[in-house]
Amino acid sequence: MKTRITEMFGIEHPIIQGGMHYVGFAELAAAVSNAGGLGIITGLTQRTPENLAREIRRCREMTNKPFGVNLTFLPAVTPPDYPGFVRTIIEEGIKIVETAGNNPSQVLPFFRQAGVKVIHKCTSVRHAKKAEAIGCDAVSVDGFECGGHPGEDDVPNFILLPRAAEELTIPFIASGGMADGRSLVAAMALGAGGMNMGTRFIATKDAPVHQNVKDALLQATELDTRLIMRPLRNTERVLNNAGVERILEKEKQLGAGIKFEDIIAEVAGVYPKVMQQGDMNAGAFSCGMVAGLIHDIPTVKELIDRIMREADEIISKRLTGALRG
């Protein structure tokens, strides 16, 4: 398939793996890029620019295809060394960055000057237009279904994607709820040049996470995610577990007066416990409604090949057949 996204990033298939904390290590990024998609290393998981440089080099040893780095801007008391991360990304020769979490205008000039293409991930048409206006090359449009932070507007992709198509000139990628060939064809019908997947890539043999996490995604249905931190206007879609139940109970008890400190134990430092140790009740971790569409744990290559085969069949047989009547 050839789309504005495959052309822009020099990839074979219009499938991107979004940044994921404690999941997006070199192993997964390389597997996605080797399978013809665009793999992305999650910058902040590496904690320091020096570690990120090492991770980028590790990824280079595993693939000679293009891959990117995710840089997430978080509300933090002590912010990570963002200038250091930007420097490392540029010095290590990375040519594709996925930004998320906040307006990337402060880092954009450095990336543009270094010839780095920026995909900004956002959850509303308003923010997508802003990203276009400040000079981002593409946007990932993350619908309400998505794992992670869906924003506060609650607009699902069946509305959000065609609205993005109405308003944007730069190419965009459909993100949130994407799992298979049906998702890809639907995303393209709604105007996207490709799709971004998070949760689906966790349930693959190549994802460097504990088997318990993959098994939990296999068992989960589309009814098993919850929205936490709504009262803090920092909504996150997570897989339900005992830690999440505790957060939701606190949110109910404390109402509008809730502060981040009230739930910090269930939110901070959880990812290594879940993703590496497999402690599935350690606290809240992101997961999309798409868990309901995950029924196996293939390799990344099997998954991507299957998606492309399904998409081809849907377009050339089902849809073309319907046209012919």
Ligand SMILES: Cc1cc2nc3c(=O)[nH]c(=O)nc-3n(C[C@H](O)[C@H](O)[C@H](O)COP(=O)(O)O)c2cc1C
């Ligand atoms: C476990 C997990 C961790 C994530 N961590 C990040 C992150 O650190 N930065 C980011 O920009 N997005 C993060 N995301 C969001 C994904 O990149 C992607 O936008 C989202 O998963 C798409 O929705 P889907 O899960 O329905 O595919 C995370 C998602 C998951 C499931």
